[in-house]
Amino acid sequence: xxxxxxxxxxxxxxxxxxxxxxxxxxxxxxxxxxxxxxxxxxxxxxxxxxxxxxxxxxxxxxxxxxxxxxxxxxxxxxxxxxxxxxxxxxxxxxxxxxxxxxxxxxxxxxxxxxxxxxxxxxxxxxxxxxxxxxxxxxxxxxxxxxxxxxxxxxxxxxxxxxxxxxxxxxxxxxxxxxxxxxxxxxxxxxxxxxxxxxxxxxxxxxxxxxxxxxxxxxxxxxxxxxxxxxxxxxxxxxxxxxxxxxxxxxxxxxxxxxxxxxxxxxxxxxxxxxxxxxxxxxxxxxxxxxxxxxxxxxxxxxxxxxxxxxxxxxxxxxxxxxxxxxxxxxxxxxxxxxxxxxxxxxxxxxxxxxxxxxxxxxxxxxxxxxxxxxxxxxxxxxxxxxxxxxxxxxxxxxxxxxxxxxxxxxxxxxxxxxxxxxxxxxxxxxxxxx
Amino acid sequence: xxxxxxxxxxxxxxxxxxxxxxxxxxxxxxxxxxxxxxxxxxxxxxxxxxxxxxxxxxxxxxxxxxxxxxxxxxxxxxxxxxxxxxxxxxxxxxxxxxxxxxxxxxxxxxxxxxxxxxxxxxxxxxxxxxxxxxxxxxxxxxxxxxxxxxxxxxxxxxxxxxxxxxxxxxxxxxxxxxxxxxxxxxxxxxxxxxxxxxxxxxxxxxxxxxxxxxxxxxxxxxxxxxxxxxxxxxxxxxxxxxxxxxxxxxxxx
Ligand SMILES: Nc1ncnc2c1ncn2[C@@H]1O[C@H](COP(=O)(O)OP(=O)(O)OP(=O)(O)O)[C@@H](O)[C@H]1O
Ligand SMILES: [Mg+2]
Numbered sequence: 001x002x003x004x005x006x007x008x009x010x011x012x013x014x015x016x017x018x019x020x021x022x023x024x025x026x027x028x029x030x031x032x033x034x035x036x037x038x039x040x041x042x043x044x045x046x047x048x049x050x051x052x053x054x055x056x057x058x059x060x061x062x063x064x065x066x067x068x069x070x071x072x073x074x075x076x077x078x079x080x081x082x083x084x085x086x087x088x089x090x091x092x093x094x095x096x097x098x099x100x101x102x103x104x105x106x107x108x109x110x111x112x113x114x115x116x117x118x119x120x121x122x123x124x125x126x127x128x129x130x131x132x133x134x135x136x137x138x139x140x141x142x143x144x145x146x147x148x149x150x151x152x153x154x155x156x157x158x159x160x161x162x163x164x165x166x167x168x169x170x171x172x173x174x175x176x177x178x179x180x181x182x183x184x185x186x187x188x189x190x191x192x193x194x195x196x197x198x199x200x201x202x203x204x205x206x207x208x209x210x211x212x213x214x215x216x217x218x219x220x221x222x223x224x225x226x227x228x229x230x231x232x233x234x235x236x237x238x239x240x241x242x243x244x245x246x247x248x249x250x251x252x253x254x255x256x257x258x259x260x261x262x263x264x265x266x267x268x269x270x271x272x273x274x275x276x277x278x279x280x281x282x283x284x285x286x287x288x289x290x291x292x293x294x295x296x297x298x299x300x301x302x303x304x305x306x307x308x309x310x311x312x313x314x315x316x317x318x319x320x321x322x323x324x325x326x327x328x329x330x331x332x333x334x335x336x337x338x339x340x341x342x343x344x345x346x347x348x349x350x351x352x353x354x355x356x357x358x359x360x361x362x363x364x365x366x367x368x369x370x371x372x373x374x375x376x377x378x379x380x381x382x383x384x385x386x387x388x389x390x391x392x393x394x395x396x397x398x399x400x401x402x403x404x405x406x407x408x409x410x411x412x413x414x415x416x417x418x419x420x421x422x423x424x425x426x427x428x429x430x431x432x433x434x
Numbered sequence: 435x436x437x438x439x440x441x442x443x444x445x446x447x448x449x450x451x452x453x454x455x456x457x458x459x460x461x462x463x464x465x466x467x468x469x470x471x472x473x474x475x476x477x478x479x480x481x482x483x484x485x486x487x488x489x490x491x492x493x494x495x496x497x498x499x500x501x502x503x504x505x506x507x508x509x510x511x512x513x514x515x516x517x518x519x520x521x522x523x524x525x526x527x528x529x530x531x532x533x534x535x536x537x538x539x540x541x542x543x544x545x546x547x548x549x550x551x552x553x554x555x556x557x558x559x560x561x562x563x564x565x566x567x568x569x570x571x572x573x574x575x576x577x578x579x580x581x582x583x584x585x586x587x588x589x590x591x592x593x594x595x596x597x598x599x600x601x602x603x604x605x606x607x608x609x610x611x612x613x614x615x616x617x618x619x620x621x622x623x624x625x626x627x628x629x630x631x632x633x634x635x636x637x638x639x640x641x642x643x644x645x646x647x648x649x650x651x652x653x654x655x656x657x658x659x660x661x662x663x664x665x666x667x668x669x670x671x672x673x674x675x676x677x678x679x680x681x682x683x684x685x686x687x
Contacts, residue, residue: 379523381523382523382525384483384484384485384486384507385519385522385523385525386525386528386533386537387484387506387507387508387511388483388484388507388508388510388511388517388519389511389533389537389593389597390508390511390512390537390540390541390544390597391508391533391536391537391540392508392540393506393508395536395540396508399528399533399536400525400527400528402527402528403525403526403527403528403576404527406527407527
């Protein structure tokens, strides 16, 4: 008879994880958060919000915290290769969930801007973080609060414009199953301006569960770009929650670019608290034949005269599966709202699946709203046209997919990053097969 | 011999559309193919280019000594076959210039030539653009997207000029062109004509053949070439209409 390994209980595992935040200030709230997680566990598919995304695979691994993972020379060069030019970017690097001072290079920043690791902020200025270790809205968020050991802390004072973008790279290298809990806090003061590139990446062999939370607030008339890339190994799990609050007249633009991973779930929740806000949500998911990507977005028009615009596109290979759920809420007082949403998908085979669902809840009457979703295959006529001009089948396919995806990449407002992503897209397309 | 079609039979969804086509095209020749709507002209062109919706149920096609029907569409193009589509598709997001550069370099590679870099390609393209008097703006736009009917047709001939095929098949390239554009396009084809290449020009109108003078004219009817002749055949057809030929077919033998 074959030995059957007892399932490592996920609650037990995380209950006995070490507290690696170098501060006593958050013990209480972290304990509470852990209890919340222990009572609820991971979300299950009977929960409507998780209907198509089954997290049970996450519970089948035994995790380490990543602290002890050794960094080989190869890992180091892989990470270095992912870093942007330090002349052009401030860089924060986290390896297996922990801040690496050695690989980071936040250069001198203008008046009063703080770019740091939350672990060191927790140690030296715990008061700055108090507001962000709050009682959690759900169990994954609670798990993040309970176990985070690092993440980006960025604070931009009123009126300050940060000229260089900030690259926050979370790179997982550990060959053992690792669970990491990045907590990012981004505070943009009134009339401030900042551009951020947030990246989750791993080595090809890495096995990890990343459960991230990013709290974002934009003050009055603040302007922010928040671009996220998720390029994880075929065995990786990522659950990410980004919570954004916008004050009067602020402008926020986001991008979520997912390529690969075993299971990726992105929650993006934006509350337009002040009037005359603008928000743009862009997404591109490239799902390989073995992968699953789920984007849940929610924009809450809580004030009048705001504008939201959403475009998510996906390419699904083989037996890959994708979910898009876009909720738009327009509250009673949010007159003169305009909200647009579009989700477009290409399935490369008959075996892939997309579940696309717009959810519009409109309680105001003076509103311009539209939404649309498409799920289709590559156009055979277009493919034939290209081939009839001498372009091989694979190249023709990639050319059309590239054209499809480019409209998302083209929204990127940082030129060097746009070019970089265009290149990544090009490189990744051959991995998407029938 | 550039092209030799022997007794080609083609069906789609079980319906026979080409019922035994025979056609031989030699280097230096221009053949016109005429025939009423639905007679199978575009089907023939599509089968030559390699469209997969059709089933070849009989016959053979040799192109420059190779079994054409055994090759995928891209190989046919690289070997030197070019189809100017009756209805060119719009391909949003693919830039015309980038598409053309990729296509040209694939074909050059196949011919054992070095790929052109961006600069060389640009000047080569400029030169070919003059041939059909096409606006530079068009090449900066996504392929055929929002092009007018005439612009699409011009773009087909422009592509043909760029890719320098051994056999150009023009499927109603004259339809939708204004009279000046027709002259320019026909002039372009005449300039591309050499003793080493050949053209098959599908058209409904004698008018085009005033500019591109054919060596042979074939009349297609119900999946067959029912009459071939020289350029006078087109003139006669213009005067007398198809009934003149088809009435013989209808009287039982
Ligand atoms: N996909 C298809 N399914 C069914 N019938 C088809 C299909 N494609 C072509 N046909 C039929 O084959 C016949 C020949 O069509 P084809 O397009 O080759 O004609 P054509 O000679 O080019 O006509 P036109 O002068 O109008 O362009 C027509 O009767 C057409 O309806
Ligand atoms: Mg036709």
